Amino acid sequence: MTEMSSLELLITAVIAMVALATVFGLILGYAAVSFKVEGNPLAEQIDALLPQTQCGNCGYPGCKPYAQAIVDGEEINKCPPGGQATIDALASLLDVPAPELDAEHGEEAEVKSVAYIREDECIGCTKCIQACPVDAILGAAKLMHTVIVDECTGCDLCVEPCPVDCIDMLAVPATLADWHWQAPLTPAQHFASDNSDANLIATDRSLDHSKDRVA
Amino acid sequence: MALGRSSSPHAHGPRSTQWVMQQVLVATVPGLIVLTSFFGIGTLLNILIASVTALTCEAAVLKLRSRPIGFYLRDYSALVTAVLLGLALPPLAPWWLAVTGTAFAIIIAKHLYGGMGYNPFNPAMIGYVVLLISFPLQMSAWVAPAGLLVDGAPALAPDFISSLQIVFTGNPIDGFTAATPLDAFKHNSGLQVDQFYQQTPQFSQGRWAGFGWEWVNIAFLLGGIYLLARKVFTWHAPVGMLAGLSVMALFNYDGGSSASNGSIIFHLLSGATMFGAFFIVTDPVTSTASNRGRLIYGALIGVIVFLIRSWGNYPDALAFAVLLMNFAAPFIDYYTPPRTYGHGKSGTIIHRSKED
């Protein structure tokens, strides 16, 4: 009798398990189909966050290859033109802690700069035109070249090939139109002392740290 | 001429954080007077010890954090924490109770979370809960209110000298204690409320909700009304809490049977109800941001206070209720943003970002 009941118990348990599995499986399956998040493939999302300077500082021939490499497990801190902002954005997209910019690949520029050709010195060799990844240089052989400033990403790939060294990277001057107020110092930053052993509290530390980055 | 460059506005109103904190301190005075008149100088001693500890700890931590000490001490926030904790502790508690609680409140609950404005939990209540859990015996020994007739003899508050001895040398307090009304009510077994009230001196000599305690609550209510009148905070959180508590009491009173959980008036005027409603729940740092949120926040505190008072292990529950809702405050904020000018419905923050 007891044996029978234990067998019964077993069967009941198995049936219950199977039933539960079926029900939850159906629910999950339904959810997967009906709540599916339509979105870009990850590489495209990453590519959208990269600055598109196509400068190759990261070690990949352009932003898209780097985006693909990130998907394949590459570090996200190899983009100097994007700087910390891009790293933070990538980190939040990929849900990983944001690392510091890897100095191996260069430093974040303080101000955006664009290429400028000293036109009277240009000999029309077209070398810079070939180097420009975004076709932002106009010109023809033996004729003067010039940069379309609005399209220049400031990657400085054109500086090196110039045989007469007539390309300068000039900082884009600030205008009234793109000026905006800077955030004031936070109370903590206001009082953060210069001897930075005031790192008892995590937030104090990170503030000092952000201050370093600003400076 | 050097002209400063700053962002507008270039005018500033008269209020400062110091002013807000001072108002809170002023508003505790009626409560403090009534507490002292019923329970002796124990509360004053508590506040004194807590204040000294708080200022010392605050200064020490500020020094460690390399912050200007004078500037931050002058905002009175440490003092407010100390006074609130001092008021909440049982009078004539041993001195180290106030010291431990305050130090914990200031160092751990406040500064380790980043200092004023950054603490997610009410420091005074953290200090209180730490003490309640660590030293339940000392925390539940309340002096009998002066004038309460126990077995025909009026209870006397200990005089100044014996108070000092109790607090600082550890003399036993036993001769002076009595159960608080909440405690007494919790241990009511089998009596109808009417009968119980008649048989228990705390209630039979009281007017509405227990001898002494009802006046303490009324005094804190007065302080709260003062703060409301000075517009230090809005009515939402305290009214929410009192309403939450009242509604729960109303539905669970069941006409005063032996299983009753107490009347509305009993709940409103006993324990830390009014103190909590106007001095703890209204702490802006740890509560919700919007008025709607504060109403909900307060109401839920009221409900939790009632739940713990009625079915929990502790006679009063303000500290637990407040801390639990501190947890929930960001969550409530999420769902209760006000409706912005020019926007249809307020929705939640999540849905807003999806909308856009």
Place this chain on the structure above:
Amino acid sequence: MSKTWDIPGGIHPAENKQLSLGGPIRAVPLPPTLILPLSQHIGAPATPVVGIGDKVLKGQMIAAAKGFVSAPVHAPSSGVISAIEERAVPHSSGMQAPCIVIATDGDDSWIEHSGSANYREKPADELIAMIRDAGITGLGGAGFPSAVKLQPRQTITTLIINATECEPYITADDQLIRQRAADILIGIDILAHILGDPERVLIGIEDNKPEAQQALASVLADKPVTEGSPAIEVVEFPTKYPSGGEKQLIQILTGEEVPSGKLPADLGIVCQNIGTSHAIYRAICHGEPLISRVTTVTGKACDKPGNFDVLIGTPVEHLLTEAEFDDTCCSSLVMGGPMMGFTLPNQTVPIIKSSNCLLATTAEESPAPPPAQACIRCGHCAEVCPANLLPQQLYWHAQSKNYERLEAHHLADCIECGACSYVCPSSIPLVQYYRAAKGEIRLIGEEKRQSDRARIRFEHHQARIEQEEKEKAAKREARKLAAEAAKAKREAEAKTAANSEGTPESTTHNTSAGSAANDTGEFDIIQAALARVAANKASPQDQRKRFERAIETTAARLAKTEQVLEELSKDDSSELNKEQLAHIDQQRATVEQARLRHQEAKNKLAALDAEQPTAQKAPSETPAASSDDKSLDRAATAIARAQKNAAEQALMSPQQKLKKQRDALEKRLSKSQIRLTQAESDGSEQIEAFANAVATLNEKLKAADIELAGFNQNSGPAKVQENHREENS
């Protein structure tokens, strides 16, 4: 009396309006110079239509509107254009912007102009064009071109005239109404006519201006009711800041809210400032463009504050003198009111179309804000926010730069009225945080747009390169094919020729030779294909051979030139004339070049060797793919080089970095010197360019040297300290 609604929030700061209400509007003497910024309005800056030295008359247009949302600029007085240059302008940034500067001649002689009072007979379009040509922009502070606002696509049912003037201190509109109510009402009637006579015309005014209300009411009472004109109603409501904001005023007068991201016109409402309606009256009825306005000059640092009828472009300095401004006790100079105005960097900036107030305060009047304390989330800010935002949440997210959350909290709906900062007990500059965050969000959007465009251009570039490679490969293929075919043909011909020689009957068979050639046609193609395959297979070896040959020849040439050089320098050590020197130089250059060529050839060989295994592995790959591979390889080597450089740089101290840069410069210099000598010897046209390049490189090198020297002088720790000091300041 119309019903009014209340707005949420709001504050009651000290009004201080009596200060400047002491007397009537005063005239200002003609300043010696007038500075007219090209951008005094929202929208595209105007384009100058005059040149330096031109003589202009009062009211003459000196800069034309550019685009739809823009406004022209007129000369406020007669004189000579003395400069068109960057000058300090009234803007929060304290930056400079292009301005036209007029040196006035004192005649103040008008250009020919005329207006007419019977505007009701003119079509709206014509009146709008007149308003636009008069350069009229909103005079309330924002400076939006008025003509644009008067061309809504929607039907307008309500015209609201903003006479609120809710900011403390400012009384310009108040005084204007008191003195020129009749003109203003005509201006309002013009607006009503342009907008097709809306059902309601409301003048919104706060209850702290009873005199102004009285003035309006008495003119309205006297005014004969003209046919077709709508009734104008003056609506009074309680004083509260910021009820003068456009959105707030609409809410007060109609109870409706302008939906976020939409315009009042979407509700059938147009809102104009009362000062603007006066300017419109002057433009339509007198033909005068907007060249002057009423500005309040006030604050306790002025001994005689008041309202002034001031020409646009008058330097602030000049105007302040009129108000007997005391330089010594002034702590801050604000253009606009104390709540939304901005501080001026100095007193040379001009009054512009939107300057309604100049506020010079003393230190006790507006003390410097105390250092901000931590936010205690007291919620006072939310209590006073007229847009029902949660300012402290915005502050929190602005601090952590959480822009997504900021947008979810409707940061964009913040009107920056400053009420939250005003009441904040911790005196946190909340509005500055919002402005910074708004600017940052705008910037991020801009960068996103730019990077998207760069991405598209890059993709097009890549596609084009690929296409070109393919085409090149195809051409190469075709050429090779042709060559093979030709070769085969030649061989075939040779064969047939030999055959015909060998065989006696062949001479007579021209036709047979022809047919043979025909036969070989097909054969040729097959042969060529085979040859191509063979060539493909053999090509690495071929290339190798070619490179080896190149190395040999270059080596030989190198040896030869070196020898020549040596000889030259040997035998002429005593008496070198110029020619010989040049010769030696040339030889040296040749040697250098030969060395380079040699090196290049070697490199290529090495690259080939490296490549060969892969090439052998996949001999059947299409030419296009292999060329792709090659370009990828090239990219890879370039990248490897860049990476190595970067890695080295990262490891180096700044000093080393400088040194490295200097070395690189030196290398480049020597390279370009070689090129120069080469060019000189060739007599090339590009000598000048090369010479230039050498000169600039020389300069750069010098600069680097100097920097390096400076660096070496400063010992390491000193430098570090210096950095630190900079950081602190």
